[in-house]
Amino acid sequence: MASQSVTLHDKSFGIYLPETEILNDIKVVADRINEDYASLNPLFVAVLNGSFMFASDLLKEVSMPCEISFMKVSSYENTTSTGQVTELVGLKENVAGRHLVILEDIVDTGNTVVKLLAMLKERNPASIEIATLLQKPECLKHELSVKYIGREIPNDFVVGYGLDYNGLGRNLRDIYKVL
Numbered sequence: 220m221a222s223q224s225v226t227l228h229d230k231s232f233g234i235y236l237p238e239t240e241i242l243n244d245i246k247v248v249a250d251r252i253n254e255d256y257a258s259l260n261p262l263f264v265a266v267l268n269g270s271f272m273f274a275s276d277l278l279k280e281v282s283m284p285c286e287i288s289f290m291k292v293s294s295y296e297n298t299t300s301t302g303q304v305t306e307l308v309g310l311k312e313n314v315a316g317r318h319l320v321i322l323e324d325i326v327d328t329g330n331t332v333v334k335l336l337a338m339l340k341e342r343n344p345a346s347i348e349i350a351t352l353l354q355k356p357e358c359l360k361h362e363l364s365v366k367y368i369g370r371e372i373p374n375d376f377v378v379g380y381g382l383d384y385n386g387l388g389r390n391l392r393d394i395y396k397v398l
């Protein structure tokens with residue numbers, strides 16, 4: 220049973236999406252990916268740190284042969300985007316000719332995925348799509364087509380299920396929004 224509220228650093232957060240709803244959203248996304256990539260041996264590129272829980276639960280629902288690797292970029296300090304996206308851990312795999320699916324916990328301004336798309340396109344993959352658990356359509360600052368979206372949410376800062384507030388909250392099974 221999820222707690223109704225949590226306090227992290229100086230902020231309180233109220234329950235927003237219980238784990239059961241998150242897992243339902245992930246199943247719907249996985250079913251679509253299973254259909255679209257049946258014979259393509261996709262390479263999932265999970266964006267650290269936030270996407271680790273989403274990547275783990277999504278991959279458990281993916282039924283075709285596939286691979287996963289991780290990239291680390293970072294743009295957030297406190298609760299706002301700095302606009303600068305820095306690559307901290309890169310991909311070792313040769314992605315030329317591969318079908319890539321970027322895995323994100325959240326697309327907010329879109330700064331992170333736009334930079335990632337540019338970095339990955341230079342390496343000549345066969346295709347690139349984005350799968351995100353959450354998207355905030357009101358916050359998007361770029362022309363961006365996100366093919367797989369677990370759920371659209373309003374412009375509230377959320378934590379839990381991999382998402383942090385200054386390092387805390389990633390371990391929560393449920394998602395909370397700032398009060």
Ligand SMILES: O=P(O)(O)OC[C@H]1O[C@H](OP(=O)(O)OP(=O)(O)O)[C@H](O)[C@@H]1O
Pocket residue numbers: 266267268269270292293294295300323324325326327328329330331332382383
């Ligand atoms: O669409 P945007 O406005 O770029 O925001 C989305 C990004 O912000 C968060 O990462 P963050 O940079 O906080 O790093 P983290 O995953 O290590 O928490 C989140 O995991 C996304 O990668």
Ligand SMILES: Nc1nc2[nH]cnc2c(=O)[nH]1
Pocket residue numbers: 295325326327328375376377378379382383384
């Ligand atoms: N934890 C967290 N990280 C984010 N990065 C971009 N938007 C968010 C958000 O709402 N919560």
